[in-house]
Every structure is written in structure tokens, then in C-alpha cells.
Amino acid sequence: MGVAIVLALVVIGSVVFHFLSPWWWTPIASNWGYIDDTMIITFWITGAVFTAVVLFMAYCVFRFRHREGRRAAYEPENKRLEWWLAIGTGIGVAAMLAPGLVVWHRFVTVPKDATVAEIVGQQWQWAYRLPGADGHIGATDIALVTADNPLGIDPKDPRGQDDIVIQGDQLHLQLGKPVKLLLRSLDVVHDFYVPEFRAKMDMIPGTVTYYWLTPTRAGTFEALCSELCSTGHTFMRGGVVVEPESQYRDWLQQQKTFAQLQSPARTQAKNQE
């Protein structure tokens, strides 16, 4: 009797905790509300199954507990019941998987009009690169990384000259504009994760990975490193500022290009002419 009550209380407690919990995901700031929707569907289906199974178990423990002279039934199999349960489970699984795959298809399909921004991870800081007026970012090579060229941009690639390089500060993104984030790492695996965006992807040294999103809410958001990168992992934070186009343009104006950072003397001379 007591055991059955405790089992039922575990279910009730879990459900109550779920609905009253002050710990819940942060308000979304990107187009990936689909992910939240899929998660909500999953919560309902799995919650119903958990509740049903444990309450059924609690009922059995109460109803069929040992008493003097009691004898169990003898029923080795029930093909019909087993198949119905398997089919029902299959339907429940499909109800979660189908929307999941549809949303994944969107997640891996970058819109044609997406702009590009690069995020580079390095123990334990972030750097960012935006394309210049030509709309392209230049080639890079890890062998070219120096103190003056921290991202290893190829100086021979003309597309790289006007690239905007931002170190250790915040990345600014334009509100409502889809952006493909290209991810690089110079040392170990990192992961640039803004919980409000819901999206993340590891950055692997030696290769370029990516994900895309459309920021839908203006504001400043903290970025967390989400892949263990040794002792500074906890403190490897970055930031993203999402702002409307005009403010974004103003900010962009103030940033330095690769060419400017490479040869400040030459640029200054050019400006004085």
C-alpha cells in the first residue's frame, strides 16, 4: 500500500515540479521556435507515457500485492496486446520524429539570402570576422596566424583585405536578417552557444563548420562555450548584440578591416592624402 502511494507521489511530484518550475528555457530570440514546438510535443507525449506507466505500476502494486492465499494468474503471452502496444508506440515515436526531421531539414538548409559571419574560437576567447563591402570573406590558413594576423587571413586573397576583424568583443548581428555563422577553431573543439538562439554547432580545428539563424529579438545575449576546452572552459564567454539595420550600420562603420589592422601606418598615410 505504502509503496503504491510513494510511486504515485513520484509521478504527481514530477508533474507538479514540471509545471511550477521557475527553471525553464529563456525567451527565444531567433527563428528556431520550431525547436521549442517540437520539444513541447515531446514533453506531452513522453510525459503522458511516464505518467501512465508508473501509475499503472502503482495500481498493480496496490491491487496485486501479496496476501495470504493469493495466487498469480498464468498468462505467458498475449500476441494481440503485444502488437497493439508496439504499434501504438510506433505511432507516438513517429509523432515526435516527423516534426523533428522537418525542422532539421530547415536547420541544415541555409537560405540563399543569408549573410555570412565567422566566429573563431581559441582558448579561451572568441574572435569574429565579417565580410567587407565585397560581401565575401577571404581565405585563411592556420599557418598564417601571427600576433598581427590572429585569424590567419591570407593577405594574398583580395577578398580578405576588407574583412572586418573583431577580437574579444561582441559580435553584432542585424535584426531579422538570416545569417550563416561559419565556425573555426585554432586549437581545440569549442562551441559557440547562445541559449536564446537555441542553435549551436561545434567548431573543429582543421575544418569549417556552420549553422544559421535569423535573430528575431533585439538585445545583448551572452554566448557560452558549450564543448569542454580545458580549464578556462567555464569562463569562455562571448556576446552577441542584435540590433536594427541603422544601428548595425553605425557599428559596422567603426570597425577596422583586415587591411587597416595589418598596416596601420600605410592606412594612416593613405587617409592623410
Place this chain on the structure above:
Amino acid sequence: MVDVMHGVPEPRPAAETEDVELYHPHSWITKYVFSQDAKVIAIQYSLTALAIGLVALVLSWLMRLQLGFPGLVSFIDPERYYQLITMHGMIMVIYLLTALFLGGFGNYLIPLMLGARDMVFPYVNMLSYWIYLLAVLVLVSGFLVPGGAAGAGWTLYPPQAILANTPGQQWGIIVLLVSLILFIIGFTMGGLNYVVTVLQGRARGMTLMRMPLTIWGIFTATVMALLAFPALFVAAVMMLLDRLLGTSFFMPAIIAMGEPLAYKGGSPILFQHLFWFFGHPEVYIVALPAFGIVSDLISTHARKNIFGYRMMVWALIAIGALSFVVWAHHMYVSGMYPAFGFFFATTTLIIAIPTAIKVYNWVLTLWQGDIHLTVPMLFALGFIVTFVNGGLTGLFLGNVVVDVPLSDTMFVVAHFHMVMGVAPILVIFGAIYHWYPKVTGRMLHDGLGKLHFWVTFLGAYAIFFPMHYIGLMGVPRRYHEIGGIALVPPSAATLNEFITVAALIVGTAQLVFLFNLVWSLGHGQPAGGNPWRATTLEWQTPHTPPAHGNWGETLPVVYRWPYDYSVPGAAEDFLPQNQPPVPRTG
């Protein structure tokens, strides 16, 4: 129908082949230390695994103290914290769970439940244990070497795992990799033994479809382990070469702390694929023996046949096979080829179906049963609750796009602890309360057992259920403090304190269990040969504890499946597997 006894089967003749002469120990050393008797080896495996498990428990206390009360224990800096989590994870998954289920329960139960005198290769079996012990000692030496134990996370992702600023990079990682290689060598010896014994060593009449589900679970898991561990083996060897000889299997050209390293052209993702090709089947290598054992616990203590035996066997095999094509669901956000997500999400969610069938069949076994709420039964019930909970959160993480925000957060930590930490360990406890009387001849103390159960079950649930919600907020795992994150409200710190207090209490409850193990050895109630009135062969031995050779003069002959509980018309509510059918009268 299954091999269910409605009609009268052909009585089977006794063995026609002669009994093989056993190895007989001649001294105390060969009887209790370098023993070739599977029962002694099983106890050696179990005690070693429990001892190293205690180390892992203490490590978890320390890491929980840091998370609940940051800075309280001053020597836990980030470096130490990462050493704690790395060693805790490695020990629990491999050196405790794998070793205890297969080396411990496998060795004890395979010969006894199948009616064999011993394993088929006793000498190799002995070697298996001693190599395992060596692996454990090498692992523990990691705490003592210069630079301390490995602190790269138990997943050991390169390049981080072997870089100079990673904790334990000096010696810890080398020692750990060597220990893993040793473990796999030792396991392979034992594993081949278990598989061949199951296939070749069964008593007369013990057909495959008359084997208890415990044996099916251990057998399937062993086959899987023999196929999965080689992937870890090669990954460990290659990483060792990268670390010691400067090869570049997993190391691309990188700049570490401003300095370019000599590595060039290797692939960090390749390691992840190898690791998880082992790592995912590993989850089921731990789970399938637990599935099998819990089926037998429920059936015995509910005095009812397991529901849907054949479906249970096929579900075990289906899960075992499917678990080899789901590994990359650990890598949805690793930067691998994105289209893999469709395939691995589909296979992962399909595996939920045979798993769900097992759950249904456990609870349907309770239906119309005669449920004795013994300590093993309580642990079995606790297993179902935690396994269902942890299995269902797997549907979040397996469904590729839902995994994107959750991966590498505390949600994952909560999920895998619930499903492959708490759930299998509850089965281990249930199994120990169940089989201790056979191993020692005495019962464990019932009241202490119930105390141990309630604190462990409710406490572990209180630790890991709320932890999901910390992850849901977006808090990454492997942060040694979460206070500095902007989106984390101060109330989360209170929750973390609560979880830590619960963890300390649950840990302390394990001391009650240890006390019970030792105390009952001398003071437990004498158990007799078959205290649970169970049907399977290990309870029908002529001696308790079973003597060398297990069966005395003649091997048992099996006449029925292992679940003849409460058979209509039978006088007792159980019919042992070796009980001949009563000839039909009239």
C-alpha cells in the same frame, strides 16, 4: 506458445557424453586467489568493481560539493574539477558497470543458470580477472603520477585530451589510455569465455529459448562488447601514438597558446566516431544485463511468468543490433556531415520501440501477479521508474533538432545518469539482495535493505530529475560553477545546493549497504538453498553456497522454461526448471 508446460514433453535422457574432468585447486592460493572457479572469479570481479566504484562515489561527492557550494572545498580548482569528472565517468561506465555486470554477474550466473560445472576456458577466465585488476590499478595510479589524473572529460576528445594545458596531460592521459587497453584485453578473454559457455556449455534440455532472460541479457551484451570495444581499443592506441610519438591520427595543425604545434592533417572527428561507435553500444552493454536481471527479479518476486518471453528475447537482440547504427546521435552538433542527422535520428527513435516493449512486458508481468514487496522487488520497481524517466528524455536527445539546444547541457547529464547510472545500479543492488543468499548462504538484513532502497531510489530521483531543468535553461555541462552565467537566476544556486545535499545523503546510504554486506556474512539469517522459491537452476544446486563443480555427481537436466510460476494445477507456485513433468494420468 513458448516452452510453456501445458502438455507433457519428451523426458530427455541424461547426458550421454562423459563429464569433462574439472581443474581442481590444490592449495589455498589456487582456490581463493589464482582461482579458476568462475564463482570465485565472479566474487573477485564484483569486490574489485565495488571498491573502485566507491572511489567514483567519493569523486562525485567532491564535484557535487563544488557545484552546490562553490569554493567551499578550496582545493577544487577547475583543473581538479575536470580530473574529478573524468575519472568519475570512466570508472562508473567501464570499471564498475561493465565489469560488475559481465565479469561479476556473468561469471557467477552463466554456469549456474545454464547447468554447467564452470566456464569452458577456466584458465583464460582467471587471466581475465587479473588483467582487469591490473587495469584498475593502472587507472588508480593516475591519481599519483606527476600532473595528476587525466582531466579531459571521460569522452577524451582530441585535440584537447593531449594538449599541454589540459589537466593530466603529462602522465594521467597515458596511464588512462594504457589502462583502457588493458581492460579491453582482459574483457575480451572473459567475453569469449561467456559467449562460448552460453553456446556450448548448457545442460541437457537447456535450449536457447529456455534460458533465463538474465543469461540472454548478459549474452547479448557480451557479443556487443566484443564487437564494440575494439573501436575504443584502436582509438586508444592511436591517441597514445599521437601523444607519445607525435603522430597525427586525430591532430590537425593547431596553434596552442600562441605556438604552432608539429601536428598536421589528423581528424578530431574521426576520434569521435570511433569513441561513440564503442560508446553507444556501451550504454546497452550496461543496460541489457540489467534488462535481463530485472526481468527475472520481477518474475520471481511477483510469482508470475515474465510476460511475452519470446518478444523479450527478440527485443534484446533487436536493441543489441540497432545500437550499432545509432552512435552518431552523440555527434549531432559535432560538425559532422549534416545529413547524417536524418539517418541517426530515425534509427535512434526506432530503438525506442523494442525498449518500450520491454517496459510494457515488465509492468504487465505485475498485472494479476502475487507481488511480494521484497527488497529485490523494490529495487526492480525503482529501476522501472528511473529507466522509463531516463529513456523518455532520450527521445528528446535522439530527435536530432531537439538535441541542438540541449546537447552538452546539464539536461544530458541528468538524462544519462538516470538511464545508465541510477537505473542499472538499482538493478545491481536488487540483484545483490537477490543472489547474496546463494553466494553466502545467508540473507541480507531486510530492514537495512529497505532503508537502503528508499534513500537510494528517492534520493537519486531527487538529484537527477530537477537537474534536467537546469539544462533546459541552457546551462552547459562541465562548468565547475554556474553562478556567472547571465541567464541563470539565483534560485538555480539553491537548487544546486539541494541536489548536492541529496547526493551526500544517497552516498551515505551506500555505507548502510556495505555494512549490511559485511554484517550479514556472519549474522544474516540462514538462507537455505532456495529462499525465494525460484525456478532457475542456480537455486537447485545440491550445496549452498554451490561447491566446486556446482552440481555434485550428476548434471541437472532441464525440462521446462524458467518461468513456471503459479502454474494452474501445480501444488507449489513454482516448478523448477529441472523438475521432470508429471506423467499425464488417465
